[in-house]
Amino acid sequence: MTSLNEPAPDASHTAPSPSEASDAAPSLSALAAARIAVGVLVDGGVQHVVVSPGSRSAPMAYALAEASAEGRVELLVRIDERSAGFTALGLALSTGSPAAVLTTSGTAVGNLLPAVMEANHAAVPLVVLSADRPDELRGTGANQTTVQPDLFGEQVRFAADVPAGADPARAIRTGLSAATGAFPDLPPGPVQLNLAFRDPLVPSPGEELPATAVRQRYRIGTEPLIMNLPPASAGLPERRTVVLAGHDAGPVAEAFARAHGLPLLAEPSSNARFGPNAVGPYRLMLEHFGLGSAMPVERVVLFGRPTLSRPVAALLARTDVPSALYQPVPVAWFEPGRRTELPLENLADLAEFAGRGAPDWLDTWLLAGSAAQHALDGILSADPAATGPSVASLVWKHSGGQLLLGSSNGIRDVDLAGLPAPEPVATVYANRGLAGIDGTISTATGLAIGGRQETTVLLGDVTFLHDAGGLFLGSGEEQPQLRIVVLNDSGGAIFDLLEHGAVREAGTYGDAVERLFGTPHIVDLSALAAAYGVGHSAVSTTAGLAEALARPIEGRTIVEVRTDRHNLRALHGRIKEAVAAAVGGVLAP
Numbered sequence: 001m002t003s004l005n006e007p008a009p010d011a012s013h014t015a016p017s018p019s020e021a022s023d024a025a026p027s028l029s030a031l032a033a034a035r036i037a038v039g040v041l042v043d044g045g046v047q048h049v050v051v052s053p054g055s056r057s058a059p060m061a062y063a064l065a066e067a068s069a070e071g072r073v074e075l076l077v078r079i080d081e082r083s084a085g086f087t088a089l090g091l092a093l094s095t096g097s098p099a100a101v102l103t104t105s106g107t108a109v110g111n112l113l114p115a116v117m118e119a120n121h122a123a124v125p126l127v128v129l130s131a132d133r134p135d136e137l138r139g140t141g142a143n144q145t146t147v148q149p150d151l152f153g154e155q156v157r158f159a160a161d162v163p164a165g166a167d168p169a170r171a172i173r174t175g176l177s178a179a180t181g182a183f184p185d186l187p188p189g190p191v192q193l194n195l196a197f198r199d200p201l202v203p204s205p206g207e208e209l210p211a212t213a214v215r216q217r218y219r220i221g222t223e224p225l226i227m228n229l230p231p232a233s234a235g236l237p238e239r240r241t242v243v244l245a246g247h248d249a250g251p252v253a254e255a256f257a258r259a260h261g262l263p264l265l266a267e268p269s270s271n272a273r274f275g276p277n278a279v280g281p282y283r284l285m286l287e288h289f290g291l292g293s294a295m296p297v298e299r300v301v302l303f304g305r306p307t308l309s310r311p312v313a314a315l316l317a318r319t320d321v322p323s324a325l326y327q328p329v330p331v332a333w334f335e336p337g338r339r340t341e342l343p344l345e346n347l348a349d350l351a352e353f354a355g356r357g358a359p360d361w362l363d364t365w366l367l368a369g370s371a372a373q374h375a376l377d378g379i380l381s382a383d384p385a386a387t388g389p390s391v392a393s394l395v396w397k398h399s400g401g402q403l404l405l406g407s408s409n410g411i412r413d414v415d416l417a418g419l420p421a422p423e424p425v426a427t428v429y430a431n432r433g434l435a436g437i438d439g440t441i442s443t444a445t446g447l448a449i450g451g452r453q454e455t456t457v458l459l460g461d462v463t464f465l466h467d468a469g470g471l472f473l474g475s476g477e478e479q480p481q482l483r484i485v486v487l488n489d490s491g492g493a494i495f496d497l498l499e500h501g502a503v504r505e506a507g508t509y510g511d512a513v514e515r516l517f518g519t520p521h522i523v524d525l526s527a528l529a530a531a532y533g534v535g536h537s538a539v540s541t542t543a544g545l546a547e548a549l550a551r552p553i554e555g556r557t558i559v560e561v562r563t564d565r566h567n568l569r570a571l572h573g574r575i576k577e578a579v580a581a582a583v584g585g586v587l588a589p
Contacts, residue, residue, distance in 0.1 A: 027165030030197040031204070034059035035066070037129075037168045037195060042072050044176035046100050046127065048091045048450065050076045050084040054104020056144070057131035058201040061102065071213035076449070077477060078442075081108045083470045085115030086439025089126055090446020093429055094402065098125035098179045099446070105132050106144035109151060114438045119190040120155045122248075122433030123332040125179040126190040128152070134164035134198040148194050158191045164198035187330040224271060224424030227255035229347070232356040236260075239355035241299040242289075242365075243277075244312060245270035247432040249304030251424075252326070254278065256301070256347065261357030263365035267308050268396070268405055268414040269430035277362060278420035279369035281376050283309040284579045288368070288587060295364060295587070297321055301354045302341055305333045307432050308415050316341070324353045333433070368586040375582035376417060379575050384541050386563045387571060391487050391545060392458065393417040398549035399456045404444045405430045406459030407437050408494045410487065414458070416575075426456075437463040441470030441484065448480030454553040455481065461488040465523060471532040471556075484534075484558045485549075488525060489565035491518040501569045518565075529558045538562055 028036070037060065041049070049064055051057075067073045076091075078084035084101050091099035103109050109130040119126040132138075133145045149161035158178035160171035172193055181188035229252075245253035245266035253272035257264035265282040266273035279285065289297050297315065300323035306312050316323055317340070325341035344350045380390040392413030395403075403426040405411035411430050431443060440459050448455035464486045473479065495517035496504065504513040514520060529536035535557035539545045548559045 028167060030059040030164070030199070030201050031062060031207075033162075033165065033168055033195070033197070034063035037172055037193075038063040038067050038073070040169050040172040041100060041127070041176070042067060044173065045097050045180070046073065046176070047095060047097050048074045048076065048088070049100040049102055049129075050078055050088045050091070050446075051102045052078055052081045052084045052104070052108060054108060054131065055201065056133065056197060057102050057104040057129075059197050060129060060131060060195065062203055064102070066210055069209045069212050077474055079472065079474070080469045081111035082114060082439065083442040083467070083472070085112040085126070085128075086118075086442035086467070086470070087446040087449075089115050089119055089124055089431075089439070090404075090429075090443040090448075091450040092119075092124050092126055092446075093443070094447045094450035098127050098176055099450070100127040100129050102129040103131065104144070105130070105148065106146060109148055113152065113155070114436060116152050116155050116190045116192075118431050118433040118436065118439070120433065121333055122431070123181070123187045123189050124433075125181075125188045127175065127179055128156070128190060128192040130192060130194045132161075132194050132196040134196050150192075151194075152190070152192050155190065156192050157186060157189045159194070160192070161194045162196060164196040168193070168195060181330075185330050187332040189332055224274075224427050225251045226275075226423060227251045229255045229259040232260040232351060234356075236351060237355040238358040239298050240289075240295060240358050240361050241301060241354045242297050243354075244300055244302045244306055244316075245272040246302065246304035246306035247430060252347075253303035256303070256326075256350070256354075260351065260354055261362050262301075262354065263357075263362055263369075265312070266420070267304075267306065268411055268418055269428045269432060270304050271424065271428055272303065273418065273428075274421050274424045276422070277366070279365055280419055281372045281416055281579055282369065283311045283415065284576055285365075285368060285372055285583055286311040286315055288580070288583045289365075291318075291320070293587070294589070295361065299323065299354060300341075301350060302326065305331075305432065307435060308412055322353075324350060326350050364587070368583045371582035371586050372579045373419060375578040376575055379571070379578050380417065380542075384543065386487075386540055386542050386545055386561050388413045388487055388489075388493065388563070388565075388568060389417040389571070389575070390542050391485070391561050391563075393419065394542060394545050394549060395456065395458045395485055398546070399426045401426060401454040402447050402451050402456070403428045404440070404447055404455065404457040406440045406457065406463045407431060407435045408460055408463060408492070409497070410458045410460055410463070412494075427451075437466050439467055439470065440464075441467040444482055444484070445470060445473075445480050448482045449478055453481070454483070456483045456485060456553070458485045458487070460493065461486055461490065461521075461523075461525070462492045462519060464488075464525070465521070468528060471529075471534055473532075479555050481553045482556045483549075483553045484556070485545075486525060486558060486560050487563060488560050489563045489568075490522070491520040491565060493518075493565035493568050496565060496569050497572060505569075525558065525560050534558055536560065 243257040249270040396418035444457035
């Protein structure tokens, strides 16, 4: 991803080089420089800073404590830097403002890399404040000292190394501009501000915290939105176009599909999976509208980033089906010229490309979609035991406020079984920048605290265990209103739905597939919850889950859904057969 490194005199438009951004006048004490840094961060829109403890970062910690006492910024403390990074990521997602994470020097900074990579590809304004040794200690073998400047390479939009004693204001202002997308042709994203401090690292004798002021808390409105666009012009050509809404597409995708009379195929984290044109189990239906069918797809309009299914990827890869991507602003998830869709910046050009729905095009999709949904629901309701798709369906139905969908099977199960509602009822998030399973609990915690509303996260047991440390909150730390729904099938189920499942069934590799991909475990989640002081309940049926989801969210609670993954491949086979029969019945001449 392109980053800023060209020198220029005006940091409000173009970034200076790190050395120019750091040019100092008289040498500042560590505390003086830190206080300047905090002031610029707060003035630049940073509302939350996640602090991981350390000595070299102490000047920033003390300056932040002063600002917090004055009610100027909110602090969260996390002992694990990886958790801190993803907590800050969640805060930035829910508030729409840059969120910062502070670490000491050494390996502490490296632990932020997963969150920085996710923020890069998802265009999230994450501000890394990495404390460092002064220049005279670098390269000398001094304790906890490594090469931190430009540690994140191309993953950040801007990186500055501010020498000890230098005024950090200009570098920080430039970094905030880069993080929030203020520079032309550069999307928002993470930045690194490497701040060197020289002893003394503590306040001078006689200095003390200012009098505590009550911080006025404001909640940024994150309620789901509905847009309206004027109906498509009757002069537009009639076409069998579909609207694909990938991650972060936004409500404009739903509005466009509705205005043009086109079927809407929306991923859950698009925040467009609602409305009269939305089709639920679309990924199992695409083959019925393919080449050689009675009503093949002629064109594709793409909003957002598609990441979830192979049928969608296959459709977009077809050279005989023109596709266009709505791209009004720079995006972070692909490099220009590397995708085949025609990029269009305005809706008027997109309308000319898409046309309007041909006669019976939308009705056929909706009838087939209704039949497919009915067939899918029939398969799921026949078994009272909870399964991935049935759990996803219920979580999707019952969630309000904010919903975070974990990577792997969780979000794909919602994409398969989540019934589109007439109107959106929750704002949906997912770490689809790189679709990793790391940091999901921490991200959810940041979302809940930043959004100041009830939040549900759906994730698998492996994803949960990967970030179990994210459950740790120190004494006195804010407790979010967070419900954690864990589909516990004692391992990684997604690989059984891929080619690896066929290898396992063939038995040619013995137990290698189960051990290397299934990663079975016997962790007691209730004991883990108790260790962290988090409420816990366990269910194994859809009825039990529905009852648990109907309860109000109070503090943090884990709903463990115990199920078996070894029959999942067969279940998906039955669902595909049932949907094919139902759709075939609608499309039969």
